[in-house]
Amino acid sequence: MPTPPDPALVARIVASTSLSPAEAARVVEDVVAFHAEPVEDYVRRRHAHLKTFGARNDEIFPRIAEELAGRVVAAPLLTERQLRRIVYG
Structure with a gap:
């Protein structure tokens, strides 16, 4: 099971955008997955x-x-x- 995104990072994205917490978490997960390429x-x-x-x-x-x-x-x-x-x- 994947590690959930950092709550502080998700909160920061929510505060600086119009994204919901769920949307912000998804963005963080997508960015981490992009940079996880070997x-x-x-x-x-x-x-x-x-x-x-x-x-x-x-x-x-x-x-x-x-x-x-x-x-x-x-x-x-x-x-x-x-x-x-x-x-x-």
């Missing part, structure tokens, strides 16, 4: 997405490394080599 899955998904639009690996891997550093839920620091190994095995 690093390996994120790297593979972003690599495939960027490749679809014609980006090259020498552009992709530095970009993904920068994105990971800025994620709300911090990912471990990964080198470009580690990123390549996630994608290509």
Whole structure:
């Protein structure tokens, strides 16, 4: 069973928006779920997405490394080599 969202965070969202407590809790749960994606899955998904639009690996891997550093839920620091190994095995 998932952990219920932080009541203080839900209360803050309710106070700063027109959302009900139930709606605010749902928003918190959705945001947490979005950021709970495992690093390996994120790297593979972003690599495939960027490749679809014609980006090259020498552009992709530095970009993904920068994105990971800025994620709300911090990912471990990964080198470009580690990123390549996630994608290509």
